[in-house]
Structure formats: structure tokens, C-alpha cells
Amino acid sequence: MTVDENLLKSLIDFIELGSSQFTLHLKDNSYPLTQVLVTHSSIPVNEPTTRGGVYFSDKFAYKMKGVVTDLSIIPLLTKKMLGPNTEFGELKITTSIDDKEQTKNVEISTNLTNSVQTPDSIELSMIIVKLESV
Numbered sequence: 317m318t319v320d321e322n323l324l325k326s327l328i329d330f331i332e333l334g335s336s337q338f339t340l341h342l343k344d345n346s347y348p349l350t351q352v353l354v355t356h357s358s359i360p361v362n363e364p365t366t367r368g369g370v371y372f373s374d375k376f377a378y379k380m381k382g383v384v385t386d387l388s389i390i391p392l393l394t395k396k397m398l399g400p401n402t403e404f405g406e407l408k409i410t411t412s413i414d415d416k417e418q419t420k421n422v423e424i425s426t427n428l429t430n431s432v433q434t435p436d437s438i439e440l441s442m443i444i445v446k447l448e449s450v
Contacts, residue, residue, distance in 0.1 A: 319447045323422065323447055326420075327354060327411075327413055327422060330414065331353070336412070337412075338350075338352050338409055339411070340382070340384060340389075340409050341408045342408075343392050345392075347389055348384070349409060350385070351383045352381065352382040353380070354378060355379050356379075377444070378444040378447075379429075380444055381441050382409075383438070385436060387436075390438060393440075406425045406426060406427060407440075409425075421449065423446075423448055424447050425447075428442050
């Protein structure tokens with residue numbers, strides 16, 4: 317995982333202010349991502365490990381949740397989900413944050429761990445694998 321801790325703290329602070337707008341980029345399309353939340357929490361492993369020979373999991377991870385209201389995204393998520401699918405891909409999310417009176421464009425790469433569909437939206441649960449200022 318490549319995460320700039322200072323940038324992550326700035327991102328979390330900015331989210332708490334409710335000022336940020338996120339965009340999920342998938343298959344040459346862009347989808348607004350709303351109700352975004354970033355947390356640091358434990359993963360159900362006893363020690364850092366490679367899970368299923370597919371991806372590395374530490375004991376703790378930065379998790380991200382967000383909601384997409386455009387349901388046309390659902391078929392595009394099929395190959396992005398972790399789990400039985402061994403050929404998953406990362407989701408790219410972008411935003412801009414104001415950090416110390418300057419605007420930074422931020423790119424977040426995540427692994428999709430879960431999705432919950434409702435009649436008018438889909439909630440995505442992800443693990444942040446890379447966070448960088450671009």
C-alpha cells in the first residue's frame with residue numbers, strides 16, 4: 317500500500333468538512349461518488365498476509381465507502397470485486413482538496429470489497445491501496 321499519511325489526514329479532514337466532491341472513473345466513464353467516508357480499521361487477519369495468492373492484506377487498512385446513484389455502473393463492477401474473482405482491478409477515484417491554502421488534486425486507488433444495491437443507488441465498500449497527489 318502506498319499512502320502518504322499527511323495527505324490521507326488532509327483528505328479525512330476535508331471529508332469531515334463536507335467540502336469534497338469525488339469522481340469514480342471506470343471504463344472511460346465518470347460517476348459522482350457521494351456520502352464518502354474514510355476510516356482506519358482492522359482486517360480479519362492475524363498477521364500481514366497474501367490473501368488467496370491474489371492481494372496483500374495487512375492487519376489494518378484504510379477503508380472507503382461511497383454511494384453511486386447511476387446504476388449503469390453495476391455491470392462494470394463485476395470484474396472489480398474482490399473475493400472469488402481472481403482477476404479483479406483497482407477502482408480509480410479522484411478529488412480535489414484544499415491543503416494549507418493550496419488545492420491538491422488527489423488520486424485514490426482502491427480494491428472493491430463489497431457492494432450493496434438499492435433500487436436507486438449502490439453503496440461501494442473499498443480498501444485504499446494507493447493515495448497520491450497528482
